[in-house]
Amino acid sequence: MSLLEIGNLSLSIGGTPILRNIELSVSPGEVMGLVGESGSGKSMTALTIMQLLPWVARATGRVTFDGVDILAASEDQMCALRGDDIGMVFQEPMTALNPVKTIGEQVAEGIRWHTRASRADAEERARKMLDRVGLPSAQFPLSRYPHELSGGQRQRVVIAIACALKPKLLIADEPTTALDVVLQAQILDLLRDLVAENRMGLLLISHDLAVVTEMADRITILRHGEVMEAGDTARTLSEQLHPYTRQLAQASMHVPARAKTYEVGQGKPLLQVAKPLLQVERVTRDYPGRRTSLFKRSAPTRAVDNVSFSMISGQSVALVGRSGCGKSTLARLVLALDEPTSGAIRFRGQDIAGKSEADLKSARRDMQVVFQDPYGSFDPRQKVERLVAEPLHVLERKPDSAERREMVAKALHEVGLSPRDMDKYPHEFSGGQRQRLSIARAIITRPKLVVADEPVSALDVSIRAQILDLFAGLNQKLGIAYLFITHDLTVARAITDEVMVMHDGRIVERGKTSEVLDHPQSEAARALVTAAPDLHRAIARRLREQE
Amino acid sequence: MTAYLLKRLAIAVATLVLASMVVFAVLEIIPGDPARLMLGMNASAEQVELLRNQMGLNTPLALRYLHWASGLLSLDFGRSYTYSVPVIDLVRERVVVSLPLALIALALSTLIAIPVGLFSAGRRGRAGDTIAMGAAQLGVAVPNFWFALMLIYLFAVWLRLVPSGGFPGWSVGVWPALKALVLPAIALALPQAAILARVTRSALIEVLNEDYIRTARAKGLPYRAVLWRHALRNAMIPVLTILGLQFAFLLAGTIIIENVFYLPGLGRLVFQAITQRDLIVVESVVMLLVAAVIIVNLLVDLSYAIVDPRLRSRQ
Numbered sequence: 001m002s003l004l005e006i007g008n009l010s011l012s013i014g015g016t017p018i019l020r021n022i023e024l025s026v027s028p029g030e031v032m033g034l035v036g037e038s039g040s041g042k043s044m045t046a047l048t049i050m051q052l053l054p055w056v057a058r059a060t061g062r063v064t065f066d067g068v069d070i071l072a073a074s075e076d077q078m079c080a081l082r083g084d085d086i087g088m089v090f091q092e093p094m095t096a097l098n099p100v101k102t103i104g105e106q107v108a109e110g111i112r113w114h115t116r117a118s119r120a121d122a123e124e125r126a127r128k129m130l131d132r133v134g135l136p137s138a139q140f141p142l143s144r145y146p147h148e149l150s151g152g153q154r155q156r157v158v159i160a161i162a163c164a165l166k167p168k169l170l171i172a173d174e175p176t177t178a179l180d181v182v183l184q185a186q187i188l189d190l191l192r193d194l195v196a197e198n199r200m201g202l203l204l205i206s207h208d209l210a211v212v213t214e215m216a217d218r219i220t221i222l223r224h225g226e227v228m229e230a231g232d233t234a235r236t237l238s239e240q241l242h243p244y245t246r247q248l249a250q251a252s253m254h255v256p257a258r259a260k261t262y263e264v265g266q267g268k269p270l271l272q273v274a275k276p277l278l279q280v281e282r283v284t285r286d287y288p289g290r291r292t293s294l295f296k297r298s299a300p301t302r303a304v305d306n307v308s309f310s311m312i313s314g315q316s317v318a319l320v321g322r323s324g325c326g327k328s329t330l331a332r333l334v335l336a337l338d339e340p341t342s343g344a345i346r347f348r349g350q351d352i353a354g355k356s357e358a359d360l361k362s363a364r365r366d367m368q369v370v371f372q373d374p375y376g377s378f379d380p381r382q383k384v385e386r387l388v389a390e391p392l393h394v395l396e397r398k399p400d401s402a403e404r405r406e407m408v409a410k411a412l413h414e415v416g417l418s419p420r421d422m423d424k425y426p427h428e429f430s431g432g433q434r435q436r437l438s439i440a441r442a443i444i445t446r447p448k449l450v451v452a453d454e455p456v457s458a459l460d461v462s463i464r465a466q467i468l469d470l471f472a473g474l475n476q477k478l479g480i481a482y483l484f485i486t487h488d489l490t491v492a493r494a495i496t497d498e499v500m501v502m503h504d505g506r507i508v509e510r511g512k513t514s515e516v517l518d519h520p521q522s523e524a525a526r527a528l529v530t531a532a533p534d535l536h537r538a539i540a541r542r543l544r545e546q547e
Numbered sequence: 548m549t550a551y552l553l554k555r556l557a558i559a560v561a562t563l564v565l566a567s568m569v570v571f572a573v574l575e576i577i578p579g580d581p582a583r584l585m586l587g588m589n590a591s592a593e594q595v596e597l598l599r600n601q602m603g604l605n606t607p608l609a610l611r612y613l614h615w616a617s618g619l620l621s622l623d624f625g626r627s628y629t630y631s632v633p634v635i636d637l638v639r640e641r642v643v644v645s646l647p648l649a650l651i652a653l654a655l656s657t658l659i660a661i662p663v664g665l666f667s668a669g670r671r672g673r674a675g676d677t678i679a680m681g682a683a684q685l686g687v688a689v690p691n692f693w694f695a696l697m698l699i700y701l702f703a704v705w706l707r708l709v710p711s712g713g714f715p716g717w718s719v720g721v722w723p724a725l726k727a728l729v730l731p732a733i734a735l736a737l738p739q740a741a742i743l744a745r746v747t748r749s750a751l752i753e754v755l756n757e758d759y760i761r762t763a764r765a766k767g768l769p770y771r772a773v774l775w776r777h778a779l780r781n782a783m784i785p786v787l788t789i790l791g792l793q794f795a796f797l798l799a800g801t802i803i804i805e806n807v808f809y810l811p812g813l814g815r816l817v818f819q820a821i822t823q824r825d826l827i828v829v830e831s832v833v834m835l836l837v838a839a840v841i842i843v844n845l846l847v848d849l850s851y852a853i854v855d856p857r858l859r860s861r862q
Contacts, residue, residue: 052764075769083767090765095758100780100855109776110766145856161766 009061033216087162093155104142152183185531210533234542254465256472283343305505318492321502368442374434432463645812664747686741695734750782791847
């Protein structure tokens with residue numbers, strides 16, 4: 001019998017329909033993957049099972065967990081289930097833990113609440129659980145606070161909280177989306193082991209088809225609150241009977257068509273091919289250590305360590321590495337938003353390290369930036385015209401308002417938006433459209449270089465494919481060089497000629513993208529490549545296992 | 548942590564020094580001769596000269612400030628002109644009324660505000676919340692002396708539970724003394740509690756939207772437990788800030804309330820000193836009140852570090 005049975009579940013919040021006739025089941029020891037794009041109702045399904053919906057939500061249908069009718073259960077019954085028989089892991093590990101309580105308190109709390117164990121007993125069990133999720137007592141005593149841990153470590157604590165009482169069902173809502181690929185692989189391994197150990201059912205929610213394929217026995221594909229297709233993971237994804245399944249699968253493996261004009265052989269110095277656009281020479285950036293007392297500081301942290309590289313016009317280069325490897329610091333240095341401790345950065349032959357804003361004006365005009373979060377990077381109270389025209393103040397001659405409108409209209413047109421969108425506010429756009437707006441803002445000054453920091457990682461696969469196409473097209477049409485900062489190797493593969501692998505502040509490997517990704521030489525690059533989920537590989541492996 | 552504490556302490560000391568300069572300067576800025584001002588228009592030139600000497604008005608400004616400031620440090624505030632006694636004696640006599648009054652009011656406002664804030668935040672948008680916040684709105688709007696009069700009418704005149712004013716002194720026993728302070732403390736606390744309850748509610752509501760609240764709910768804790776165990780402590784930072792800022796208003800409130808209840812406290816002393824133009828007393832008492840406010844805010848800064856572990860490890 002199934003552990004969790006959802007039948008004909010419909011949900012509306014404040015009169016707006018969210019879910020329609022959802023069918024889903026999870027058996028003990030089974031991993032069910034719930035896939036869909038943002039807004040498809042994945043998280044709402046999870047919150048319905050937990051009964052943690054906003055109070056205006058109305059659910060109809062049938063949700064049965066281990067014989068208990070969830071939709072009819074009282075709040076007391078639900079409290080007894082939550083954290084004991086059903087555990088839940090959330091997407092954002094940085095904010096999922098209470099900042100003012102120690103990790104020991106937070107793991108032990110649920111244990112004490114449900115088992116009425118003494119504080120000492122509960123702490124002992126919490127200790128064991130933290131050991132189990134890979135946080136050994138020597139490094140991670142119970143007295144640690146969340147802010148003293150990294151994102152991956154915090155996610156382990158969240159998993160420890162959810163699994164402390166060996167739940168029958170674990171709901172993991174995008175548990176690895178905020179983590180880099182190496183950490184993602186580790187967390188997925190941990191979840192897999194926990195499922196095997198306790199015959200726990202796992203409802204794995206993700207937008208990432210590759211992740212779900214690697215993990216799930218069965219898969220349910222959700223769109224606009226409805227189940228599109230459900231069934232055995234390998235079969236569903238290899239046959240791709242449903243058009244939406246096919247669309248999702250294709251989008252997640254999408255590679256924009258690019259004429260590879262700037263391919264450079266491995267090992268051949270770029271300087272001989274063309275005049276370099278950007279030269280970074282022996283750049284180091286130290287951050288002062290934390291003050292341990294009034295007069296003492298700990299040793300400085302070296303975020304970027306003796307990095308040298310160069311780029312030519314029109315070249316698309318990926319800078320990949322795990323989180324905390326220094327890639328964003330390096331990007332800030334290149335953009336002259338931060339000054340190197342030592343070393344030189346030249347942009348179009350001009351030295352940009354340590355220059356005043358006035359001296360940087362021409363360099364600023366020729367390089368622009370696109371950030372990860374299309375929601376946070378716009379002032380919500382300004383119209384698109386002003387937002388997109390923002391970089392125009394670095395132009396030599398200020399355009400008058402008619403010229404400005406014309407330039408904005410052109411930039412909007414180039415990124416596939418309508419010039420009529422100029423008078424709208426950011427909230428009127430979807431996530432993908434907003435990322436188009438930030439690209440329009442980046443290209444309005446006709447830059448030679450665009451630095452893009454994880455520009456597609458917050459987007460759904462189908463929108464991601466469109467944005468990658470846009471990047472590729474602009475590269476062809478306008479000859480813009482890209483420095484793509486990403487931890488996602490699919491993105492690097494899709495859109496860049498060259499890749500640089502960064503590890504502990506150094507560039508440990510550089511070469512043609514396909515060669516580095518297919519035959520990584522350095523250990524850091526190998527770790528990234530092995531950990532990166534790949535849809536083809538995952539489907540092939542599943543099919544092999546089933547034979 | 549030590550760096551944080553030292554920095555806060557340094558800021559507090561600097562504020563105190565700056566405040567003393569301002570308070571001292573006010574006396575200098577007053578147009579005309581302070582001695583003449585204090586003695587009135589009918590005083591003779593000799594009397595004025597005598598007072599000028601007594602106040603040290605004939606010495607240079609900087610020297611006078613240093614003399615006054617060092618006097619403050621050794622608790623020598625000079626002599627009151629109207630009472631002809633050392634100011635410190637006056638203060639000592641009055642502080643035993645005002646300090647308990649302020650502390651009781653502070654404790655009372657916190658004890659009222661936090662449960663009301665929790666109650667309201669837990670029932671956001673429902674009838675209980677609307678009623679509690681409506682009451683709080685009223686509490687913010689109505690001045691404390693009006694509360695004072697209503698309280699006197701209800702508890703002293705009608706129910707005859709407590710005296711309507713005056714202070715018997717601590718020598719007659721703790722209970723009669725406390726009884727005399729109950730009504731004024733309530734009158735002082737109510738408007739403060741109203742503001743604090745609103746702040747507590749909005750801080751809690753903000754915290755309740757955080758991800759870790761959902762984590763706590765997913766652990767199986769009932770809503771009420773989550774509110775107390777997880778939300779309250781995180782909501783304390785803005786509440787403490789307002790508490791510190793309100794202390795200054797609380798002290799200002801004592802001036803009015805002590806007059807309404809006829810309590811011989813610092814507030815009444817400073818009020819009388821102002822009407823009698825006893826600038827030495829005014830200067831000293833104002834300085835004391837400033838010091839009290841700065842110390843309370845220093846304590847608030849320290850309590851941040853207790854509430855929030857992130858402050859302890861940050862520089």
